[in-house]
Amino acid sequence: MTAKPKDLIAVLEAMEDVVERQLTAPDALLSELATLLLGFPRDSVQRPRVHRMLGVVYSRLDREADAIKELREARALAASLSPPNYGELGNIARALSALYAARGEDRLAAGELIAAWTFTSIGGSRDDVVKLIADVGHGELDARRFENGALLFDFLLKGNDTLKVPEHAAQSARIGLIQALNALGRHDEIRHHVKETHATLKEEHRRLRFLTQLEAARAAAGLGRHDEAEGALLVAENFLPEDGTAPEHAAFVEAVTEFQEVRAGESAIESLEHLAAQYTEQNQPERIVVACRALASAQRKRGATANALEALGRALHAAMRAKLDVAGELRTELLRRAGSERLVDLAGTKSLIGQNEERDRRFVKLKALGRGSAGESALAVDVASGDLVSLRTLDLGGLPPGHREAALSKQRRAYTTAATLGDPRLAKVRDMRLAEDGMLYTVQSRPAGPTLRDLHAAGADPLRMLDLLALTAGALGVLHARELAHRDLSPEHVVVPRDDQGRERPILVDLGLAPVAGVNGFSGTPPYVAPEQVANEASDARADIHALGQMIAEIWGGRVPTRANLGRLWKRDAEDGMPRAIGELVRSMVAADPERRMTDLNEAAQVLRAQRENAD
Structure with missing residues (x-):
């Protein structure tokens, strides 16, 4: 040497x-x-x-x-x-x-x-x-x-x-x-x-x-x-x-809120969430990063892993949009905190709907959103952009070759059609990818904002909910006009962000679209799922009508009513009872036999808006 x-x-x-x-x-x-x-x-x-x-x-x-x-x-x-x-x-x-x-x-x-x-x-x-x-x-x-x-x-x-x-x-x-x-x-x-x-x-x-x-x-x-x-x-x-996005700033904010919690009984988590929301509304990306980082650390100390990862995702999204140098550091932290069980890497998969651009195709799962014959769905963070997405997985590997090809063709047609709709009321289908082992992945955007479930749980006025459900009916109509069905409609799958003018604009998310017989069970979320879906029978857009009818009934009853007590919600002498016109609409939408179910979403939206106008 x-x-x-x-x-x-x-x-x-x-x-x-x-x-x-x-x-x-x-x-x-x-x-x-x-x-x-x-x-x-x-x-x-x-x-x-x-x-x-x-x-x-x-x-x-x-x-x-x-x-x-x-x-x-x-x-x-x-x-x-x-x-x-x-x-x-x-x-x-x-x-x-x-x-x-x-x-x-x-x-x-x-x-x-x-x-x-x-x-x-x-x-x-x-x-x-x-x-x-x-x-x-x-x-x-x-x-x-x-x-x-x-x-x-x-x-x-x-x-x-x-x-x-x-x-x-x-x-x-x-x-x-x-x-x-x-x-x-x-x-x-x-x-x-x-x-x-x-x-x-x-x-x-x-x-x-x-x-x-x-x-x-x-x-x-x-x-x-x-x-x-x-x-x-x-x-x-x-x-x-001096660098305002350095991790020390997040650690300091976290320590201050912990001190407030000890001294004054103010929840550190709630304080940090409020701070992050305030900075988001003010569009201050550097401060969003600091607040969300502190929130992630506080959530992690309480064992709330999914919430901690979501906060890191919000920090990454803000950093990516503002092109902050801290984005790479946040991406590394997000991946390290997630671990292999929550990491999905699609680099070795094949795109089926023409989106072949070179990019990091890694996602971190935050929490499960549901499962059915259209696949299992999870809320995830796109590591490349920090965006929240719905990541749906469907295992076709165990199907016979002929059945597998038919199922794949059906999925591809449905999601390719949805990807070309370009309607702001529908979550954008970003990609569909197939792995060598037969696992099919569908990536859909997940806009920020409360869901209908969140608004209802927070005590939103029924008349406000009528407006949102009328808009939801219009969004469903876009799908149905192209012979597509959501197939997993529920209050959790309608997100309500606000537009530039501050108006609430519901967006349908986590589209199920194309179920596959024999995979994962029926498509849909109980109790909104239609009877024909539970029975694993053929279903179409009328299953969405059933789910929407249940959601309309729920805003008066506080929960989805059983068939036995559905009629009680619109009796005239009931306190806060459902108006009779709405009650008749609901009854026609949730008919057990899909052949007897109403199908005109424009009519449903008109009834909902008329009730809102009569109340004014």
Whole structure:
């Protein structure tokens, strides 16, 4: 092997410290690392180290393909040495574990972490061991295993003198220990560690000083020392970075709302939701990002994973629309928090409705929306745009070949037609993709706004609901005119955003369109589903009429009525009873026999509007 001058090795050591501690912006490091790489021949024991650092920097720049390429090159070079550089192989595996975790591929991340432990135990230095223990400790905090995190950070601080933990690593470990103790409610143990941190941190360590003050405030609040907590928050505010979208701002907002919750009983979640809604209405994307990030963290601490992911999705959407630099960081956080169980990657699937543009086709599932013979549906976040979407999946792999082709053709015709409608009252069909295993994916837009269910539950006036249901009938008419049916109409599948003039405009979402016999059971959501759907018989647009009739009846009864008590809702002597004209309309819409069911949606909309006008 060719020996290198000592000054080049010294540069490499300094660069290692810069990369590890993130002392310089990652984009400024690329050219320096590329130049440094030229100084080492391919058989040099140091060359894998430079490739690994390049991979880490690319990962921080959200250039995943380049990062994986560099890390794999580093691994191949380190393994080809004689003997293999086991310590560096451990560092490479640690970097790959972090990258896979950031992509939501937690199984790959866990496998690399095991490899990192193995290689580091064989040939790693003391610094390598320290870094690995710290990584696992922070992973335990993220996983809410705070007792494990506390033990690991405490070990780094005092458990093994032979490690000789560097000062900067000890400072970071002490912050991690304080965070774990606070999460465990052991606030009285924190004061000593805060004093130790203040004694060792320098003025330039602004981020660590900020985190220390934040945790000191949490501990004081937990012990009922409110004045002390408020003072710590005021000190922490002085260390906030100038970048208004930096994660420290979200952490500060979260800590302030937590303090308000302890002192005044104001719900931190409700305060943050109100703040996010306020900034959204004011169209302030930087502040939306901060508020939603804080909301996501607060939801995560309460175990509300789906709500936390949705908040991160809102932050990503705001950042993407405003072209904020923080978008890549938010995307990485969203994927890392989601994990593989909620991640859907459609990169290897085939588009069936002509949308073949190159883009990131990853989605994070938030919550299930329902299932039926048109497939299972979930609310999801489009990682590329931050948009909320309805992701419908239908497994055709188990069907006989002839049946599968017929079902696929039926699905494709229905959704291709829907994709060309271009009506603002219908959720846009964005894509339909087929995987090699026969799984069919349909992606539909999911506009922001309350659903009819949300409005009804909040006590919306029946007359207001009449207007919205009349508009819903008009939207259904667009589908029916093209010989399509929604087939899963319910109050949850009508979203009510406001247009530029502030008017409410219902949009039909999560279109079921084309059921497949023998898949998942009947299409539709009980109790709105029509009798013929429950019986797995052929259904058409008249099933939507039945669902709409049930929804109209529900706004007076408070719940979907059974057939036995349906008539009671429009008796004249009933308090807040259904008007007779509406009652007769409902009865004609929910007839058990679809042949006897009314089908004229224009007539239904006219009856609803007439009742609204009579009330005025």
